[in-house]
Amino acid sequence: MTTLRPERYSATAIALHWAIALLLLFQIGLGWALEDLPKGAAQFAGYQFHKSVGITILLLSLVRLAVRLFRPRPEPVKDGRAQMLLASAVHGLLYAVMIGGPITGWIIVSTAKVRLQTMLFGKIPWPDLPVGQGFHEPAEVLHGALGTIGIILIGLHVAGALYHHFKREDVIGRMLPGAMKSHGVIGIAALVAIALGIGALICGRLLSFAPANLVTPPIPLPSASSEGDIAAPMESTAPEEPTAVVSESAVSSATATPWKLEKGGRLAFTAEYNGEAIKGSFSRWDATIVFDPEDLPGSSISVTIDLASVESGDSQRDDMLRSDSFFAVGTHPTAQFVSSSIRAAGEGRYVAKGTLLLHGQRKPLTVRFSLNIDGSRATASGNATLQRLAFGVGEAEWSATDQLRDAVGVDFNLKAVKKAR
Structure with a gap:
């Protein structure tokens, strides 16, 4: 039995065609934008998003190819032999770009020296391809060229x-809903499609990955604006202490007041590798603070750190710290410290006990800090020591403590202003 060819493509083919077209143009613009992003958290977030869009294009393109192969479609428009050969070649090469672009990018990620877990839109883990290191450079060259080839x-x-x-000749109309039949309407639809395509390209090119767009909201627990000296080492073998949760009624009846962090604070760390001190910091972190020296039971501290914002002065080392071997930011993007109790330890000095959640591990942590309050303003500074292996940070080839010490020092300073109650 012979199946008659339709006048138009199926609704599925039409939807896939336009969705892939807009995503592909957006992705090309995004790829160009990544080249200009500064090294660090913004570039990391940009590449993670680029990978997510790429895999989406790959999956949609494979569905589109299956629809093309197994569903009836309109006859090719008759034209000169050269024009028909060119049209066929362009169609075939477009599929090569739509499928080859994501696959070459997937190969690059799978063969990178520093392996970072791909999380589609930060939610779904995506596996690496089982390919050798020898594929890395050819894939990188081809992937870089496919953007320009795709635009052409x-x-x-x-x-x-x-x-x-x-x-x-009704070519554009075949890829539009059946309601669009007149030549004039199809022409307008074509102009709108071109404008949307250019807009998608520009949108990808101008998409911002500034730190303000990437901050993970802190967990909504009150905390103390303390100028602190987080100095006590973590006791990884001690039983886990319960997290303090302060109800709204308790806070309202207490004298402890909320504080807001001011810009200019610093959260840093120091690790020792082969006898050399490696220093770094986090550019994005936030704290929820409720504190009053006269109401320590009503005071609390909650700190959230965006681990992808790590900066150590070496982009390759930063990528390694974000990788699965250390912070695994693809699956554990933040670290969180939540206090359970705060007590005085001398004039202007305090001890906060709580838990630190890092790399999926929650362990007790004692923080010692000093604080200076002057009216509605406060300053704090301090340091701490924790054991990275207790959190599974730097295991496997990095588990030997004769090269990379287990103890990691943390230091910080901050300023805060009292909020009106």
């Missing part, structure tokens, strides 16, 4: 569609 092919594809439209 899309330009030829659009030009061909407009060429047939001006000849009053």
Whole structure:
């Protein structure tokens, strides 16, 4: 039995065609934007998003290819032999870009020296390909060229569609809903599609990955604005202490007041590798603070750190710290300290006990800090020591403590202003 070819593509093919077209243009613009992003957390977030969009394009393209192969579609428009060969070549190469672009990017990620877990849109883990290191450089070269090739092919594809439209041949209309039948309406729809495509390209190129867009909201527990000296080492073998949860009624009846962090604070760390001190810091972190020296039972501290914002002065080392071997920011993007109790330890000095959640591990942590309150303003500074292996940070080849010490020092300073109650 012979199946008659339809006048238009199926609704599924039409939806996939336009979705992939816009995503592909957006992805090309995004790829160009990544080249200009500064090393650090913004670039890391940009590449994670780029990978997510790429895998989405790959999956949609495979579905589109299956629809093309197994569903009836309109006959090719008759034209000169050269034009038909060019149209066929452009279509075939577009599929190569749509599928080859994400696959070469997947190979690059899978063969990188520093392996970072790919999390699709920060939610779904995506595996690496089982390919050798020898594929890395060829994939990188080809992946970089496919963006430019894709733009050229899309330009030829659009030009061909407009060429047939001006000849009053219904080519564009076949990839539009059946309600769009008149030549004029199809022409307007084509102009709108071109404008949307250019907009998608520009949107990808201008998409911002500034720190303000990437901060993970702190957990909503009150905390103390303390100038602190987090100095006590973590007791990883001690039983886990319960997290303090302060109800709204308790806070309202207590004298402890909330504080707001001011810009300019610093949260840093120091690790020792082969006898050399490696220093780094986090550019994005926040704290929820409720504190009053006269109401320590009503005071509390909650700190959230965006681990992808780590900076140590070496981009390759920063990538390694974000990788699965250390922070594994793909699956554990933040670290959180929540106090359970605060007590005085001398004039202007305090001890906060609580838990630190890092790399999926929650362990007790004691923080010692000093604080200076002057009216509605406060300053704090301090340091701490914790054992990285207790949190599973730097295991496998990095578990030997003769090279990379287990103890990691933390130091910070901050300023805060009292909020009106």
